[in-house]
Amino acid sequence: MSNSETVTADDPGVLERRREDLNRVVYRFKQNPMSILGLCIIFGFVFIAIFAPYIAPYPNDAGYQNQPAVHFDQKFESPSAEHLFGTDQAGRDIFSRVLFGTRLSLRIGVVVLAAAVSIGVPVGLVAGYLGGGVGMALMRITDVFLSVPPLVLALAVSVALEPNLTNVMLAIAAVWWPWYARLTYGEVLSVKEETYVEASRGIGATSTRTIFREILPNVLAPITVKMSLDMGYAILVAASLGFLGLGAQPPTPEWGTMVSQGRDYMPAQWWYSTFPGLAIFLIVLGFNFLGDGLRDMFDVEVQ
Amino acid sequence: MADPILSVDDLSVEFETYEGRHHVLDGVDLTVEEGETVALVGETGCGKSVTAKSIMGTLPRPPGEITSGSITYDGTGLLADADAHARVQGEEMSMIFQDPMTYLSPVYPVGSMMADVATYSGGEDVSWLGMLKNLLGRRANRGEIRERSIELLDRMRIPDPEGTLDRYPVELSGGMRQRVIVAMALINDPTFLIADEPTTALDVTVQDQILSLLRERVEERDLSMLYITHNLGVAREIADRICIMYAGEIVEVGTTEEIFDAPLHPYTRGLLDSIPKLTGFEGDGIDGQIPDYTDPPTGCRFHPRCPAAMAGTCDVEPVESHAVGDDRAVACHLYEDGMSFGEAATVAEEEAGGPTDEPVTAEAGGEP
């Protein structure tokens, strides 16, 4: 309809274009109120993570300051004013433990993704930029990883390493990087086609310069989007491993572990599994909302 | 003369996008008499297709919005009542599309698509069961429809019409596809046809074939047609009357001869200048661009590009259409107070500074 695509000599100029992009971004974000909601949820959890000791009614029940408390005489009290989410088999306040669990989950998410990205992106860049045999080989390797569901592989890896929290995070990262390698690889290929990379090569730019100046900026958007989407999923996998009995050591509150322990007391003590699970659900939901919003904003397709 | 079969009055359409509101159509008036072929001519993006969509009732809403005006077909107001619109559109109207490459479903043989058009363009809905049957290829009067399709394709001079029905579009050449599209448009004997640049995507020789085929069909069945094109040459070949459109306004209306013999509106003249260069002429005949629809120029929308723009007038006063002789109208300040073409021309010269070239003759507009 409009002639916005026809760009002629008296072109608005970069500044104008920027403003237009900004408009577009804002427009898209407005189109997707969920992303704002997501942002709020995430902020909420971050807030909880930071101020858990002040919000939680019984911080010691969550092992705060290495002063873990147990009250076996109060075990399995149903939700009430003083125990919003009830108590567990050690009489600990589940509400407090869920709040403190936020710290762990966020940490896992961040560490895992940081690791995954710092392995995956370089691999993808190298494979994509060099192409040829090396590229093929690298991508084949990533394909191997991608042919097993992350949870399964992570399970195997974290058992292969002594199962403790750090190794669980390592394990998840170890099965995660291929996705970023794939993504980066794809982006690099498409970017490579574009002439200006050729150009900058033409004027004798070093490969590294090309990578950092031309390619990296282009893969940034999709990676950011994927990260925010994966954040939730990584937390989910970690929780699943916790559910399967791998993960944080007691008395550290870990949502997945809590859910699985609660199962032993179902249905009578329904609250034990229910509330930690709810927390997992909410945080993952938040990241999905946010990631989806970002996807619309940057208008990139990541799977 | 009887009432026109189609009349569009003061039609205004706006589009909502993140850039703001586009005033795409601004009070368009348009009529098509029974059995008449009218060409709507203008640059790409001037609002031709929007006009067509509005008439066909396929204007995407949102973002599109009809802010004023009316469309009347054979006495029935279409905009007022959607059902009536759907019915009329289904029973009376049909459309031929621009790009034969994209207007056929790639995943079904052409026959299947034609059959659906034949079956459903009456506008009646389909039940889930009906759809299932359809998917399984069991439909009432299957054979009869197939007959009709074959016959039509044959009329469109398609070799081996039988086989063509079972081919996928990817297996057909552009020309063949366009013929199929035309056939599809005709399969339910519509009375009113809108052709939206049906030939632009084709190379010149094929264009001619399609045009003549189209012409035949129209005359044979005495159809009324609104033919949309940016190509005056084509318009001249097929149309009885021509409406020149610029930036969402009809700037000049007249019979084909009148338009070619004595173009009134400066824009029309610009267009005529550029005819010899058949290939997309935007900018060649007239400098500059179609204006930004978010805030169209005040006064006459053409004045920024108009060689004869009168400062203080054209850029200020909104222009309305002036009747010049019978069923001839032009929207230009030059022709206020019934000024004749001659007078107007001189004024234009003064404004343009320099003699205007001789009015273009029919020959000048002739096809290569």
Added chain:
Amino acid sequence: MRNDTNHNFDRRDFLRYGSAATISTIFAGCTGNQSSDSTTNDSGDGSPDTDTSDDGSSGSGSGGASFEYVTTVAPSSLDPMKGSDNLETIVLHNVYDPLVYYTDSTPPELQPWLAEDWEVADDGRTYTFNLRSDATFHNGDPVTASDVQYSVQRMMEMQNGFSWMWSGILSPENVTAVDETTVEMVTTEVFAPFLYTLPFLYVVNQEQVEANAASDGNFGEHGDYGTSWLEDNDAGSGPYVLSERERSRQIVIEQNDDWWGSFPDDRYSSVTTEIVQESATAAGRMREGAEMSDQWLPLQTYNDLEGGDDVRVHAKATFNPFYIYMHTQRAPLDDVHVRRAISYAFDYEAALNDVMAGDSDHLQGPLPGAMWSHTEDLPTYEQDFEAAQAELDQSDYSASDLDLNYTYVSGLTTEESMGLLLQSNLQELGGSLTVERAPWSNITEMAANPDTTPDMLAIYLSFSYADPDTFLYPAWHSDSHGSWTSAAWYQNDEVDRLLTEGRRTVAQENRIPIYEEAQRIIAEDAPALFVMNQATRNALSESVQGFQDNGITGYRQTFHRYHQD
């Protein structure tokens, strides 16, 4: 050890905490091995179930009633030389006959079985068994001395199941068939508990086994020693015949009409062991009239069952001790006063009444009260912070030096709870404790080496043969170092001497003082927190008579002793 009172350790835990399943092996004697089978659910893989219906009311041997035993664990192997855990043993000792048998008193005594009588030579190493002549295998072959000899050989060569009981004690070549019905066994050294181990040595039909051995196997001329055949068939002489095994769904044994022994009137002539997934299902079966449930159901479930009529729940603390080992060779735990301080700091009350349901015993010293030679007059620790502080003051450490690690087996919530309890107790004392979960398999590895052994390790000391030696030697004799059973790395020459002597001394009355002395020393050295002896629960239909819990793995379920009222 999983009849723990507030943690419902059921099938799901096995699936979820596989390794936990493994530990259960040892202690309640229900191997994690089984869980793989039991992943098939209450109706297994939908394999044909033509002649047996679920309520076990299948064609019964000779008119007796049928008995349904519901369990949430499934056996891994029914090979008498492989089976080693609870359910396996249940089946094995009902289908196979050992030479001697446990009585159902607590602690159990020995009674003649395949062996009518036996004598021990003065060297204390030579045992002569006279087999009863009327015993026949299920296929009609007579039970002969050579079958016994073969059984020992098979056991010791396969090195599986219970073979560890005799490793270094009995080797096949020292077993001789003197004649058809006389077997002589010579142990490599005097081993007082020897007779008490024999109820776990099942006698198999040599010809039958060899005839059904697969040629390809790890045992040379014996091929696979018939082990795969024995999974679905039996070569025994016992009171029941294995009539049907549907992996992870049910096992049906039918009365052996030709058994040499005698059944009571109103006996149960057909026993169906039904393997279900969920404790809820098991409870359901009980309400629907199943005769007996296993001991792994959640406490709540037992309470519910007890509420209903015609089901009774039998609870008894027998031989199921729970220790928290302390690494006696690592500071600060190498100081006895520190160990005592910790022993005084632990809240036994909460452990027994809040973590548990109050019907487990507080251990006095290393031995469960029910075991003979257990002595009451030992230093027993109650929570007493003053005493604890006093002990600390005597040590060269201060409370702040108590920065310890407590390791327990993944999935055992009771052990976790105990750890958390100890954690808070130590805090009160001024020390600190980190609680750590580890898969069972890793724990066995950790315990193999003093450097990798955790400061404190939570262990249910499994019970095998009925002798104090079962508890004392593996845990406190330095020869046992490197095994998870002696994770305290306890080194006390006097105790070593006593325990060896205890093994070397044949007469029980002479052994009692030895073990009492040993217990006293161990209790004083406090190399472990002797937390509790956990109660075992079984749900029974009111109609079932003749059940006695003698506390021995698998020997609770001696179906041929049961009868209807």
Added chain:
Amino acid sequence: MGHRNYLIKRGLSTIPMFVGLSVLIFTLARVIPGRPARLALGPRASDEAVQNLREQMGLDKPLWEQYFDYVGGVIQGDLGQSLISNRNVATDLMEYFPATFELTTLAMIIAVFVGVPLGVVAGQHKDRWPDNASRLFSFFNVSLPPFWAGILLQLVIAFQLGWLPATGRVGDVSPMPIETTGLLLVDSLLAFNVPAFVSATQHLILPAITLSLAPIADIARMTRSSFIEEYDKDYVEGLRTHGIPERLIAYKYVLRRSFASSLTIIGLDYGFLLGSAFVVEIVFSWPGMASYGVEAILQKDINAMVGVTLVVGASFLLVNFAVDVLYGVFDPRVWHDGDSQ
């Protein structure tokens, strides 16, 4: 033509991946700490007994040698002995795989039949309430931890309302149908065993729903976007202009194209579905390969662990291969890629 060659290439290309996978898992299984042999023999086994078993299992050989021995066995369908079931892993998998296959397949069917229409409706009403509703629904689904969702379903449907059984694969029905396919639904139908069929179905519903949640969302999302993309193609406008009913346009023309692209995500999702089966089967005590696998991994039953992972990987690769084949069915153009311009 082109497509077939492509498929062949595609098929061959999975072989190296498969080898790579086996190497990866095999090594993983072998570096696991804690001696599997000891587990097999029980806690009190003497060290030499453990050592013997290690030798029997060839665990003392160098890794590559072990690998080739293993591959040799696999070629003869011998996946090695499971340490916990004392059976050949192949036998175990025979027993457990059908249950998992039944579950995942049903879940995927549910996912497709719910997800696709959901996506279409969303696409048809882009940015209007049905779209937003289905997006929200999708978000909830993908964000639900499968194990938690399962527990909630158990709490409400099974425990609270008592409508469906909470766990297991079939109730106490006898006789059980003769096992032919191992798929209870199929077997019971073949045997006209109504009670077995009903019971099996009841047990299948909750776990299948739990598993299908995430795929529903993905499929809906994918269908939506590809549907929207397809929906403003010219030919759709054409059809509409010709007065073709919207339903026909949507479900006959547009859906066929967009479903082709949804197929890809279905293939991918199958992998994730297999993944979440590892927790869902446990929640529902489903006697499948996944719960067998979890236990194998946790208990370091190395042969079982490798076997399960290979089967999972294989099924994933197979499904995606099948997807590529199906693609051609829904989008015939690929058959003509040679002569399209």
